Amino acid sequence: METMAHPYQHLTPDLVLDAVEACGYAVNGRLFPLNSYENRVYQVGIEDQKPLIAKFYRPGRWSRPQLEEEHGFVAELESAEIPAVGALPMPGGGYLADYGGFTLALYPQRGGQAPDITLxxxxxxxxxxxxxxxxxxxxxxxxxxxxxxxxxxxxxxxxxxxxxxxxxxxxxxxxxxxxxxxxxxxxxxxxxxxxxxxxxxxxxxxxxxxxxxxxxxxxxxxxxxxxxxxxxxxxxxxxxxxxxxxxxxxxxxxxxxxxxxxxxxxxxxxxxxxxxxxxxxxxxxxxxxxxxxxxxxxxxxxxxxxxxxxxxxxxxxxxxxxxxxxxxxxx
Structure with a gap:
């Protein structure tokens, strides 16, 4: 009996790079998977710019309106000058794009360490x-x-x-x-x-x-x-x-x-x-x-x-x- 492939098995490195390029960025081929299980998240190299973080949402977990509410909320926080890291606007409007059967969002790379809560x-x-x-x-x-x-x-x-x-x-x-x-x-x-x-x-x-x-x-x-x-x-x-x-x-x-x-x-x-x-x-x-x-x-x-x-x-x-x-x- 043939086992059905999980949707993420179709998320190849080439698809990731092509998806980011379709969002208007010139990728340089560098791709590094980040630690994420619920979704798939990658650091993607961009020509003459800092890398971007590409987040591919797990198919079927959130509806489109639910994803839009998440990004709308974070955009409100950013507008209020609260240090929340929101997604980058997409060329066609909004914060989400669709490519190859996946919905994705792109984020600026933000480094940092966990806060020291002993202080x-x-x-x-x-x-x-x-x-x-x-x-x-x-x-x-x-x-x-x-x-x-x-x-x-x-x-x-x-x-x-x-x-x-x-x-x-x-x-x-x-x-x-x-x-x-x-x-x-x-x-x-x-x-x-x-x-x-x-x-x-x-x-x-x-x-x-x-x-x-x-x-x-x-x-x-x-x-x-x-x-x-x-x-x-x-x-x-x-x-x-x-x-x-x-x-x-x-x-x-x-x-x-x-x-x-x-x-x-x-x-x-x-x-x-x-x-x-x-x-x-x-x-x-x-x-x-x-x-x-x-x-x-x-x-x-x-x-x-x-x-x-x-x-x-x-x-x-x-x-x-x-x-x-x-x-x-x-x-």
Whole structure:
């Protein structure tokens, strides 16, 4: 039986170069793939200019209106003089082009390193910029991009990994029995948080998506932009034990509130969002398993050790969900 080729198997180096040239740039033949799994991203050499970054979106993931909303949001941020790295305008208008069955965007090359969050001033400054980003995000809603919903994401993800047979047989019962308890605990956290403001967000604002360049912060990769609570763009920067996270949250919120009010009740959503991310990351690997690069780079995903560790982390999360949330230090 013949196996169907994955769409990215048709994304050859020649197609990449031809696509960039069709966008009006004289390529010099230099091509370097960058670390990206969901999409395909390349550094492309340009004659007598700095290289460009070409991003080829995964077919079928986002609709055209959803992609346009991402780029429109980043363009708003740039217009507000917020250091977000947006795509370059295309000759025909907009920020997207189509070539060879793929949709692509081109970006200026921006270097930098991950910020040093051990420095209080760094977290404070990140918080300031997030406050500005959310000011812009609150101006209007996304009409096509989804809204963060931990209960729905967890339910869909766990159903897929179970139905597709990714969880080893001897661990299915343990995994399946955890999910209702996690969802009940998440609903209880959401009730304690009450009604929170939902707005446009970066969506995946971890330290890998923030660059420090010559003391200037740059926010990159808005591919996961969506509607959600402000704390979604904050909690991903928390690490370490409870006391460390409390200090980090305090620095971030102090900077954030220079430009925007933070609702402290949203802290009740941190552990639900963390649980959602844990389950969604496993489901993401399962959803993408037909892409040959995933079994190549994540061979441990199909092993029982991964799932036993995953279940252990989810049990720890159940305990975390039942504890008081991390909060910034009081006055």
């Amino acid at each position: 209080p001033d760094t977290l404070f400054r990140i918080g300031q910029w997030l406050g500005r980003i959310h000011q812009v995000g609150a101006r209007q809603d996304f009409q096509h991009r989804p809204t963060i919903d931990p209960v729905r994401v967890i339910d869909e993800g766990q159903r897929y990994v179970l139905d597709a047979g990714f969880v080893p047989d001897d661990l299915v019962a343990a995994y399946r029995s955890l999910i209702p308890d996690l969802l009940d605990a998440i609903r209880a956290c959401q009730e304690r948080a009450g009604e929170v403001t939902i707005q446009r967000l970066h969506g995946d604002c971890h330290m890998g998506n923030i660059l420090m360049r010559e003391e200037r912060l740059l926010f990159v990769d808005f591919d996961d932009a969506r509607q959600g609570p402000a704390v979604q763009d904050i909690w991903l920067m928390l690490s370490g034990d409870a006391e460390e996270q409390r200090w980090q949250l305090g620095e971030l919120i102090e900077g954030y509130e220079q430009f925007n009010r933070f609702n402290p009740l949203e802290c009740h959503l941190i552990e639900p969002l963390r649980t959602m991310r844990l389950i969604n990351q496993a489901a993401w690997l399962a959803w993408r398993w037909d892409d040959p690069t995933f079994p190549m780079h994540f061979p441990w995903f199909g092993q029982a050790r991964f799932w036993s560790d995953h279940i252990l982390m989810l049990r720890e999360q159940l305990a975390n969900l039942q504890q008081p949330p991390v909060r910034p230090p009081g006055p």
